[in-house]
């Protein structure tokens with residue numbers, strides 16, 4: 088490629104990235120697995136750490152030049168321990184999937200058996216079977232059994248699950264590890280009951296808090312480490328508004344084992360700028376997280392109520408729709424008929440959501456391409472300072488697009504107008520720059 092052509096493509100990259108920022112500034116972001124980090128987290132992500140190596144644990148590195156990196160990492164771990172009330176934290180995993188795989192590496196051997204949720208009932212691909220190319224099945228070589236699920240309660244059916252576990256144990260199919268937690272996670276999981284049976288038959292319990300870490304940390308959902316989980320893994324960028332990455336917290340007795348699962352087993356260098364940014368978000372959440380988490384849940388419930396009032400079938404109405412940041416909505420009987428059509432129509436109006444399988448979709452012959460549902464999350468709109476009134480306004484946009492058939496281009500203009508007033512990140516020490524500001528360094 089000629090230099091001139093490379094240069095023009097180089098420019099094109101930046102043009103596209105700037106356009107993305109403009110899009111986000113004007114959109115209503117409702118993806119349940121996303122959030123917006125603060126300018127402070129962004130600053131941490133561009134420090135020189137991103138060009139360095141620091142394999143191993145602080146003080147035991149295999150590279151020189153780590154004196155400040157070591158201090159930052161120890162502080163990031165300490166802040167994480169404080170926030171999660173844990174004896175041990177490891178901020179090195181570079182994603183939620185790798186945090187999970189690190190735990191599976193520490194606690195299991197290939198051929199062992201794991202019980203978790205299936206994907207249509209909210210489980211994540213990192214816990215899925217060999218034939219689905221799931222991390223646990225395909226990479227760690229685990230055999231997978233599923234928790235029994237109650238479609239109406241949107242939760243693990245604990246009585247049926249306990250019966251299944253006893254049956255499996257009796258027939259010689261021992262469960263070696265339980266993976267609680269999910270990607271569609273409106274209600275707290277029965278950690279205590281699972282921990283008790285795990286104890287009885289001898290098994291580990293990990294709680295995958297990828298989605299709900301920001302709520303768990305701030306006492307706004309459930310408290311897995313006190314309820315009996317041995318360890319907890321999570322992504323650092325979902326309800327916890329940090330950099331993209333992963334993390335593990337646990338009890339002191341598992342620290343050495345878990346550390347080995349992270350390094351040397353699965354990471355060499357561990358994205359040091361993200362590790363630093365994790366420290367920053369933990370400090371933000373220690374100061375502002377309680378209020379933030381509370382508002383995320385209040386907004387999810389308010390959005391569920393408002394959507395229900397304008398005619399949407401929001402699941403689990405009898406339980407107040409949700410106790411977390413996430414809502415599941417059945418759209419199969421709306422004029423748009425499936426989750427994909429709703430997703431596409433809303434996107435044209437700058438409302439960003441994702442389609443989602445409902446627990447019964449597979450049985451009804453639906454698949455992920457055109458599922459019967461959509462999933463919404465309120466973490467990001469809450470971080471932008473929105474409250475109950477804004478949730479009602481968002482529900483009205485949904486109605487006009489899905490039920491009234493209004494033109495998305497018209498709604499897009501109103502959405503842009505609506506978003507003008509929400510350009511700063513809230514619940515943070517420093518908010519000088521706008522949330523979606525494009526920062527030019529060239």
Ligand SMILES: *Cc1c(COP(=O)(O)O)cnc(C)c1O
Nearest residue numbers: 182183184211269270295297322
């Ligand atoms: C998002 C998610 C993960 C994976 O996290 P990444 O950071 O995307 O690797 C793991 N488990 C669950 C339940 C999730 O929802």
